[in-house]
Amino acid sequence: MVMPELRGWQAARKRLARLERSSRPRLGRVARSAQPRPTGAVRSARPWVARLTQATGHRPGRPRTWQYTAGAATAGLALAAGVVTAAGPWDSTGQRTAERDRAAALEHAGGADHGRDSDMSGGVAASAPRPAPSAAPVLIGLGGTGGTVEPAAGAPALAGVLDPLLENPALGTRRSAVVVDVTTGRQLYGKDGGDGLTPASTTKIATAVAALSALGPDHRFTTRAALEPDTGELVLVGGGDPTLTAREDARGAASLRTLADATATALAARGLHRVTLSYDTTLYAGSGLHPIGVNENLARVSALTADEARTDGSDHGPAPRADDPAADAARAFGRFLADHGVRTTAPxxxxxxxxxxxxxxxxxxxxxxxxxxxxxxxxxxxxxxxARQTAAAGGERPDFAGGARAVAARLERLGLPLAGTAFHDGSGLDRTDRLTANLLTALLRTAADPARPGLRPVLTGLPVAGFTGTLADRYAQDGAAGIVRAKTGTLTGVNTLAGTAVDRDGRLLAFAFLTEGTTDPQAAQSALDHTATALAACGCG
Structure with missing residues (x-):
């Protein structure tokens, strides 16, 4: 029996799908006729959104899925003009995919929160979201990003909006904030932007830019099975693939089961049905244990690991981990070989x-x-x-220290502002990491540079407010759902947010808000979300 609430959602989804199809000609007309500052497109979208509201039968109370979709759809109409279609692996219609996914799984939330007393918290959702959608608004106005960074004429108005919000006591004892117009490069707002603060997981933006710059967006990590002809030893060689899986449903990831199937066939062709099984993790160096110690937010770093060494069946978020990820993966490989009649020794x-x-x-x-x-x-x-792969590509020792040096070196080669920064890992779990709001906004602007299309996944991978990843259950009651995309960061006493927002005038803005000394993580998170929402609603330029 289908509950009435679910039937309502299903009906709403069908209406939305029909409305999406019927809106495509309108989107085309807006794209052809809109001006560089598409405020008129926003106005023309309002009746369309009103019809969407009526069609879905909204009642006051709990926010409905249409509210998220209508907000993103309004932005899509407003931003149709000026969208840059860049060559790359991202999906230019992914925003619609995200909206439909949201409608189908309202309670879905992803990602990890590393706060609380042990620098970790948060539950594990039933399943991870698909790879991040690539919404067209991400690519708005990416042409002509040259020029120097200088204060904009509208800066005082923006300061009047953001200053009071950043003074919220919930944001702790230290704050740093920068807002940059991605198209022009002009700094629209700055508050201690050169101060190095603990970035938490916004460090991953730097890691992403460095890795893509070093390896390229099409690079793949390869795991192989190699036979020693003299001894008959079968070696499972780790290639540092963090997505390798031993599960039935690989969902596009490299599968140990598939590798075992092909290996067994090759062994049978050689008349081999029994081998000595070994594993090779020498691609990486040093200890795999993060300086924070054993922690459910991270397995021991190894060049060979399956399912991130998770022992509870989860696929993201905090989880118990195997003590020896490589040995655990090799044992799974051995079991898959046994399914084909190949006998192996303990690896x-x-x-x-x-x-x-x-x-x-x-x-x-x-x-x-x-x-x-x-x-x-x-x-x-x-x-x-x-971080380790970036180190290996750059000739650094592929350990924690080498990865940190390699990331910094890559960013320096890109001409990014590193004053006040210090890298000690790739994830941001190390509390001695230091990043600045200046660097974070520069990273985001560099990722938007049309001359660097290979860096675009840094933007398209950012969680979408109200829809995906660590923002799936945030921005549920304001107008920024689908318009703000940002990387979150949470450690005990640290709350950060860095990403992009499309403002009321259709400009793509890069922002970074870093805070330290917070005592109530939920209050700090809400204060940052409110600040990002105000930025999107401002049009202060």
Whole structure:
């Protein structure tokens, strides 16, 4: 039996789908006729949204799915003009996908919150969101981003909006904030933007830019099975793929089961039905234990791991982890070989020689997808893997320290402002990390540069307010759902938010808000959300 509430949602979704189809000609007309400052498009969208409201039968009370969709749809109409279609792996219609996903799974929330006493909290949702949607509003006004950063004429008006909000006592004892017009590069607002504060998970924006810059968006990480011809030893060689899975439903990830299937076939062709099984993790160096110690927010970092060494069946968020991720993955590989009649010894560590023969390989999704997943879910395991991969690509030792040096070096090569910054990991779990609001907004603007399309997943991977990842259950009662996209950061006493917002005049703004000394994480989070919402609603330029 379908509950009346669910039937209402299903009916609303059908109406929305019909309305979406019928709105496509309107979107085309708006795209052709809108002016550079598309406030007229906003006005023309209002009757359309009103009809959407009437069609879905809204009643006062709890926010309905149509409210999220209408907000994003309004932005889509307003921003149709000036949208830049950039070549790359992102989906230019992904915003609609996000809206439909939201309608189908209202209680869905993703990502991890690293606050509370142990620097971790939050539950594990039933399933992770799909790779981050790539909404057209992300790409608005990305042409002509050259020029120097200088205060805009509208800065005093914006200061009048943001200053009182950033003085909220819930935001702790130290605050830093910067807002930049992505198109012109002009700084619209600045408050101690050069101060280095603890960034928490907004560090992942820097890690993403560095990894994409070093490796390219199409790079894939390969896990292989190699046979030593002299000894008959079968070595499972880790390629540092943080998405490798041993589960039945790989959902596009590289599968150990698939690797075992192909390996067993290759062994049978050689008449081998029993092998000594080993595993090779030498791609990475140093200890895999993060300086914070054993923590459910992060497995031991290893070049070979399956399902992020999770032992509870989850696929994102805090979870108990296997003590030895590589051995755990190798044992799973051995079980899959056994399904094909291949007998193996208990696996142990080894190193594939130059004489080894590769029997089979599996590769990760492209780095663009991996980066989007990392940012959407605030995935610490992916972040630390990408820092090490960046180190390996840059000739640094692939450990925590080398990864931090490699990320900083990459950002320096991009000409980004590193004064006041200090990197110690790729995830932001290390409380000694320091980033500035100046750097975070510069990272976002660099990712929007039309000359650097390979960095675009940094923008498309940002959680969408009210829809995906760590923002799925935020912005539920204001007008910023679908318009603000931001990376969250939470540690005990630290709350940060950095991302993009489309303001009332259709401009794409990059912002970064960092706070320290917070005592109530929920109050601080709400204060930051309110500030980002006010920024989107302002049109102070």
């Amino acid at each position: 142990g560590p080894s190193k594939a020689t130059g004489r080894s023969q590769t029997l089979a390989t599996v590769s990760s999704p492209p780095l663009s997808d991996v980066v989007e997943r990392m940012l959407t879910n605030s995935d610490n395991d992916i972040a630390e893997a990408l």
